[in-house]
Amino acid sequence: MKAQQIIxxxxxxxxxxxxxxxIDWLGFEIVWEHHFEENTPVYMEVKKDNIILHLSEHHGDGTPGSRVFIWAEGIADYHKELIDEKYKYNRPGLEKTFYDAISFTVDDPFGNKVIFNEKVDKEEHKD
Incomplete structure (x- = not known):
């Protein structure tokens, strides 16, 4: 087996x-939304660059409190963008981890956590 994409x-x-x-704070875009009929739960796909998430109001589609761990580049710059937005409900800290990454975690309104990480480059992240 060879995985092509994990969502x-x-x-x-x-x-x-x-x-x-x-959408408004993290900067994802809605790719599509689905409702079986009017006034039913939404199932949607959102993306930011090559990060794709499915978000579902359907009972049984995921458990509140789940975590998504993302390796990326430009984490410090993205963190600064988010902090500069002054989002009322979330002000994540940027940290160096025990696994040699710089990282920050955002908690969504439903208890899920999205953890953004970048491998430490000794020269780029010396400060």
């Missing part, structure tokens, strides 16, 4: 809070 499914409970957090 985590995170449980959400409130469409407006989802948009405020994932």
């Amino acid at each position: 985590p499914i995170l449980r959400i409970f409130d469409y407006q809070k989802t948009i405020e957090f994932y």
Whole structure:
């Protein structure tokens, strides 16, 4: 087997809070949304660069409190962008980890955590 893509499914409970957090603050874009009919739970795909998440209001699609661990580049710059937004509900700290990465964690309104990481480059991250 050779995996082509891995897409985590995170449980959400409130469409407006989802948009405020994932779209307006983190900068993801909605790729598509699905409802079986009017006034039913949403299932959506969001993406930022090559990060793709599925977000679902459907019971049984994921457990609140799940974590998504992401390796990326430009973490310090992205962290600064988010802090500069002054989002009312989240001000993550940037840290150096025991596994030689710089990292920050954001907690979504539904108890899920998205952990952004970048391998430490001794020269680039010396400060």
